[in-house]
Amino acid sequence: MKKLLFLVLISPFLLTAQDSFLKGQIYADSISDYQVNVININQKIGSVSNPDGEYKIRAHVGDSILFTSLQHRTYTLKVEENNLQTSTSIFLELEVNELPEVTLNPYDLTGDLSKDMAQVKVDFVDQRQFGFGVPRQLDKVDREIYTANTSSGGIPLAPLINWISGETKMLKKRKENAIVQSNKNKVLRKVTSDLITKDLRIPKIYIEDFAYFCAEDQNTMSIVNQNDPLALIDELKLKAIAYLKLKAITE
Numbered sequence: 719m720k721k722l723l724f725l726v727l728i729s730p731f732l733l734t735a736q737d738s739f740l741k742g743q744i745y746a747d748s749i750s751d752y753q754v755n756v757i758n759i760n761q762k763i764g765s766v767s768n769p770d771g772e773y774k775i776r777a778h779v780g781d782s783i784l785f786t787s788l789q790h791r792t793y794t795l796k797v798e799e800n801n802l803q804t805s806t807s808i809f810l811e812l813e814v815n816e817l818p819e820v821t822l823n824p825y826d827l828t829g830d831l832s833k834d835m836a837q838v839k840v841d842f843v844d845q846r847q848f849g850f851g852v853p854r855q856l857d858k859v860d861r862e863i864y865t866a867n868t869s870s871g872g873i874p875l876a877p878l879i880n881w882i883s884g885e886t887k888m889l890k891k892r893k894e895n896a897i898v899q900s901n902k903n904k905v906l907r908k909v910t911s912d913l914i915t916k917d918l919r920i921p922k923i924y925i926e927d928f929a930y931f932c933a934e935d936q937n938t939m940s941i942v943n944q945n946d947p948l949a950l951i952d953e954l955k956l957k958a959i960a961y962l963k964l965k966a967i968t969e
Contacts, residue, residue, distance in 0.1 A: 737776065738776070738777060738778055738802045739774055739775065739776055739777065739802070740774070740775055740776075740777040740781075740783060740795075740797055740801055740802060740806060741772075741773060741774040741775070741805060741806070742772070742773065742805040742806035742807050742808065743770075743771055743772055743773075743805065743807050743808070744767050744771040744772075744773055744785065744807075744808045744809075744810060745771065745807060745808065745809045745810070746771070746787075746789075746790050746809070746810035746811075746812070747789075747812055748789060748812075749767070749769075749770075749771040749810075752787050752788065752789050752790075753766040753767055753787065754766065754767040754771075754773065754785055754786070754787045754790070754810065755784070755785070755786045755787060755947055756773045756775045756783065756784070756785055757775075757783065757784040757786070757947050757948060757951075758775055758776065758777055758781050758782075758783055758784075759781070759782040759783070759784055759913070759917055759951055760778075760780070760781040760782060761776065761777070761778075761781065762948060762952075763775065763776060764947070764948060773785075773808075777797050777801075777802065778797065778802075779797055779798060779799050779802065780796070780797060781796075781797045782794055782795070782796055782797075782913065782916065782917050783795045783796075783797060784913065784947060784951075785808055785810060786908075786947055787810070788813075788945075789812060789813060790810040790811060790812055790813055791810065791811045791812070791813050792907075792908065792909060792910050792913075793808060793809075793810055793910065794910045794912045794913045794916075795808065796912075796916065813907070898930065898933045898934055899933075901932075901933035901934075901939050901942075902926070902929045902930050902932075902933040904933075904939070904942055904943075905929045905932045905933055905938075905942060906925075906926075906929050908942055908947075908950060909950070909951075909954065911925055913951075914928065914954075917951075917955075918954060918955060918958035919958060919962065920958055920961065920962070924961075924965070928957075928958070928961050931957065931961050931964075932954065932957050935957070937953075938953055938954075938957060941953045
């Protein structure tokens, strides 16, 4: 009888410990148009916010909760005791892609047609400029590689000279570096610095280097491009173990 009474008394506490939840409100632009993924990295579970920005997910003290969407910067919350006792508000920032500087008035026009027409250079326009049979535009590095490997006629001396001098090899290496740089930026856009340092145990000074380490792995980048946060976190945990071992870094 005493054992039964003891179990009855402690059962509410056991249920509370097992079913603690983090919940609250997400504040962000366009929150009604885009769902926010809410992911508990430690427990490997996830949920999504509703159209009003409200969220709820099972969590314990010390868990890392990831808030991510296509339109907003990723935010990571380390759960504390007070987060489980009250509603927790999350503020997300829009992911802003910086555009190159644009010159609004490159020709310094006066408004006088007779003067402006003589000043502005007019190039020949053909139908390809309107989408008819337009060939794919090569990247700058690809154009340089193409130029280094082709000749304008006669004996193809230029490609041979470039091959001997190492020019072509250098250009191909530059292209590889550009791809890795782009991949590195993708990795850093997908995860926060806090996740890398606290959950993956990568020291802060090695964040960029770790991102490059991931960027050079085609399998890792294929997971980055899948937009599957849980799969990405699992992959990054494996990469972190390999990276720390490679660098002989102790946690």
